[in-house]
C-alpha cells in the first residue's frame with residue numbers, strides 16, 4: 001500500500017529509471033561540453049536529450065529555450081528578477097506560491113512594482129468573463145500558478161493568455177508539469193517554470209525555465225559555459241545565456257530516467273472524483289478543491305472543523321500511517337483566497353503510483369476520523 | 375553509413391554544446407561519417423567540442439542543418 005500523500009512537496013516513489021540512470025552516470029562520469037573525449041560526449045548527449053524531453057513535455061519546439069535550473073524557485077527568480085518593469089505593474093493569480101510572492105515583494109520594496117490579482121471564482125480559478133474586461137496592456141507581466149498546490153485548481157491558461165494578448169505571461173508549472181497537459185507553443189506562453197521532483201517524479205535539485213524570447217530577461221547568474229571563452233561577456237545564445245557553471249549532471253540523468261519512464265496513472269480518474277465527493281459529505285471537514293471537477297488536479301486539502309490542522313495530520317500519520325502536509329504550504333496568498341489563513345489545512349497530493357485501493361484506504365481513514373467526531 | 379570519399383576534412387564549429395549535439399543528431403541520423411573532436415586551437419581558444427566531417431559532404435550536411443548557426447573551416451591535414 002502506498003500511504004505517501006505528500007507528492008506536492010516532493011514525489012515518492014520515483015520510477016525505477018531514475019536511480020538506474022543516476023547509477024549509469026556514476027559508472028562513467030564526465031562533464032557537460034568543455035572537452036571532446038567520450039565521457040563528455042556521452043554526458044552532453046544525455047543532457048541535450050533530457051532538454052528535448054522537457055521541451056516535448058511542455059509542448060514547445062524550442063528546445064534551446066528550455067534552460068536547466070536547480071528548481072522552480074530558481075526558474076521563477078531568473079525570470080522575475082531578470083525582467084524590466086517600465087509600467088511598474090504585475091498581475092497574478094490568487095493562488096500563487098511564495099516562490100512568486102516573495103520575489104514580487106522584493107521588487108515592490110526595491111523598485112516600487114505593484115501587484116494586482118486576476119478576478120476569480122471562490123475556489124481561486126480565474127474568472128474568464130471578468131478577466132476579459134481587464135486592461136492587460138497596463139501590466140508588464142502576468143503570473144499564473146497553473147495548478148494550485150493547495151486545492152489543485154487547474155487554471156485555464158490558454159484562455160487567459162488569449163485575453164492577455166502581447167502582455168507576457170509566466171506560468172508556474174511546478175505542480176502541473178507531469179500531471180496535466182501543457183502546450184507552451186499552442187498557448188503562446190512567454191515563460192514557464194517547472195521543477196523536476198514533483199509531478200515529473202525526478203530528483204530534487206532539477207528544474208527548468210522555458211523562455212520564448214531570451215531578450216526579455218537578463219541572466220541571474222554569470223560565468224563559464226564552455227563556449228565563447230575568449231570573451232568576458234556572457235554568451236547571448238541559448239541555452240548558455242542562462243546556464244553558467246557546471247550543470248547538475250547527476251540530477252539531469254535522474255530527470256532523463258523520469259521523463260523516459262512513460263508512466264501512466266495507476267488509479268482511475270473517476271475513482272478520485274468519487275473520493276472527493278465522499279469527503280465533501282463528511283461533516284467534520286471542509287474540503288478545499290475545485291468547484292468544477294473539470295478543473296481539478298490530483299491535489300486537494302481539507303480543513304478539519306473544531307480541530308487543529310496539525311492534530312489531524314498527526315492522527316493520520318500515527319493511527320493510519322498516512323503522510324500528509326499540514327499548514328500553509330508556502331502559499332499564504334492561496335490560503336487567504338480560500339479563507340484558511342492563518343491556520344492552513346491538511347493537504348493530500350497523489351502520484352501516478354497510487355492505486356484505487358490506496359484511495360479507498362484514505363477514504364476509510366477519513367471516514368473513521370469523521371465518525372469518531374460526529 | 376555513407377562511403378568515405380576521402381576529400382579532406384572540414385570542421386564545423388557551433389555556438390554551444392546544445393547546438394553541437396543537435397547537429398550531431400541530424401548528421402548521425404542521416405548516416406554521414408563524422409567525428410566529434412576538440413576545437414583545434416588554431417581556430418579558436420575555445421576548449422569545447424566540434425564536429426569533423428568529410429569535405430565532400432559539406433554541402434549536403436549544411437542543407438540538412440538548415441538554420442543552425444555554424445562556422446566552417448577546411449583542414450589541410452588531419453588534426
Ligand SMILES: Cc1ncc(COP(=O)(O)O)c(C=O)c1O
Pocket residue numbers: 008009071072073074096097099145147148149172174175195196330
Ligand atoms: C505552486 C508552486 N510553485 C513553486 C514551488 C517551488 O518548487 P521548488 O521548491 O521545487 O522550487 C512549489 C513547491 O512547493 C509550488 O507548489
